[in-house]
Structures are given as structure tokens and as C-alpha cells.
Amino acid sequence: MRLPSNPIPIRDRATMVWLAYGQVDVLDGALVLIDKEGVRIHVPVGGLACILLEPGTRITHAAIALAAEVGCLILWVGEGGVRLYSAGQPGGARSDRLLYQAKLALDDDLRIKVVRAMYRLRFQDEPPAKRSIEQLRGIEGVRVRTMYKVLAQQFGLKWERREYDPNKFDQSDVVNQCLSVANHCLYGICEAAILAAGYAPAIGFIHTGKPLSFVYDIADIFKFETVVPIAFKIAASNKGDPARETRLYCRNSFRKHNLLDKIIPTIEEILAAGEILRPIAHPEAVPTAIPNSQETGDAGHRS
Numbered sequence: 639m640r641l642p643s644n645p646i647p648i649r650d651r652a653t654m655v656w657l658a659y660g661q662v663d664v665l666d667g668a669l670v671l672i673d674k675e676g677v678r679i680h681v682p683v684g685g686l687a688c689i690l691l692e693p694g695t696r697i698t699h700a701a702i703a704l705a706a707e708v709g710c711l712i713l714w715v716g717e718g719g720v721r722l723y724s725a726g727q728p729g730g731a732r733s734d735r736l737l738y739q740a741k742l743a744l745d746d747d748l749r750i751k752v753v754r755a756m757y758r759l760r761f762q763d764e765p766p767a768k769r770s771i772e773q774l775r776g777i778e779g780v781r782v783r784t785m786y787k788v789l790a791q792q793f794g795l796k797w798e799r800r801e802y803d804p805n806k807f808d809q810s811d812v813v814n815q816c817l818s819v820a821n822h823c824l825y826g827i828c829e830a831a832i833l834a835a836g837y838a839p840a841i842g843f844i845h846t847g848k849p850l851s852f853v854y855d856i857a858d859i860f861k862f863e864t865v866v867p868i869a870f871k872i873a874a875s876n877k878g879d880p881a882r883e884t885r886l887y888c889r890n891s892f893r894k895h896n897l898l899d900k901i902i903p904t905i906e907e908i909l910a911a912g913e914i915l916r917p918i919a920h921p922e923a924v925p926t927a928i929p930n931s932q933e934t935g936d937a938g939h940r941s
Contacts, residue, residue, distance in 0.1 A: 658692035735836035755911035820865035831901040
């Protein structure tokens, strides 16, 4: 007899693991990575926000189904995690949250309120009054370029500009490689949190027109207090494999500072800046596939 599912809230999970060169399957009810020698490595899927599958990895239908059931996001990425090919959707957007998010994004007056809230959280400063979103983007760009220069000077690194081409990753300098890897680590857990909260990754406010526009919006709020300093620190340390060191350092930092516990409340805070009521779920809305006996705080999870 199968026991009832009781998913761990996203805020209480470890952030991520990377899996490569093996087959991900379910054996004896547990997710495992089986390498070419047949060695099984247990993966605590129910306690993770997301799993990143690198090249050389195969995954079974049973493994995908288990990850979806417990609300763990699966991401198919390139070598080093620097290119996203596809992603699962463990929770999916809820119609009431999706309509709320879309209404804020489609109304110019509401959207600028949300953008100003993002600016305020990111820079701990009140944005200039009577500025359009395009003008705030320009001001933001200047401040960000200045912050990159300051960090480069702090760590004694040569810096020209932020440069990222997923097709020419190895041709960029070490600092930009570390920044690319670090950013993608942050994007992974932000997407997992957005889906867990019941919102849509594609409906952004500053960033628009991309599948992960809202992911970039949320990640930018945390970027310079988390992954960007890590990237510069690893680049300056002259480690043998800077991409791997960056990923491990980011994972440990996310856990140390309990980043997952901050992301969903931040999403709710910035959307609340629009000062409209969130729509009530329609009475005919389809309930979650596996109802929880207790509220987990992750409204979007089907499990």
C-alpha cells in the first residue's frame, strides 16, 4: 500500500544537484543515478528544489513522474550548466495567480509600480520619480556596470564588460565564465520557486518576451548579494576548474544564507506593490492532484 505524499515546502529544501554521465531512474521507490559501472547514487529528490541534468545523462519516465509528484524541477542544461535546453514544470501556474500576474504586467500603471518595487529591493534605494520603465532600465544598467567594475578592482581582476555567448563559452575570459555559471545556478532555483508559488516564468516586468523573463526579474534582485561576488572570488582564486568551483560555492552559499526561504516572500512583496487584490480561485478550478493535509506554502505544486 502506497503512503500518502507529503511534499517538503520549497523554502525548506536544499537548492540543487547536478547529474551527469549516468541514467536517472527509480529503484525501490527512490531516485538514483546509475553510472556505467552499475553503481547507484541515491538522489534525495523530495528534498531538492531542482535537478540539473548535464550532457551524458538519461532519465526514465518513472524518474520524471516522481520528480513531478514531489515538486522537484528538472532542468536539461549544457556542459557546466551554462545553457538551458528545456525544463519540467513541477507545479505549473495556477489560474488565479497567473491572472493576477498577467493583469499587473499588462497594465502600464500597475507594471511601473512593480518595476519600481524591484528597483527598490535590488539597490536599497528609492528609484527616481516620474521615470519610464525604459529610463529605469538605463539607470539600472549604469549602476550594474559600476558594480562590476568595483568588484573587479576589489578582487584584482581585469574587467572589460559582461560578455556571454552560449555557443562560445570557452572563448570568454574566466570571470565571464564564472559569472555565466553562477547566474544559471541562481536562475534554476528562482524558476523552481516561481513555479512552486504558482506563477509563470515567462510573464516578466523589466524583462519581457523570453521564456524566463520573470526568472531574470527575480534573479536580478538577489544577484549582486549572492552569485556575482562568488564568481569574481572564484575567478581570482585561479582554481583548476572554475566552473565546477563556482557551482559548488553557489550551492553552499544558497544553503548557508537560506536563499529559498527568501525568494517566494520577495515575489509576493513586489507583486503586492501593484496594490490590487489577487483574484480568488474559480470554484470550478481543478484541485491539486495530491491534496496536502497541511498547507506547504507552495501554492503552485500539483503535489
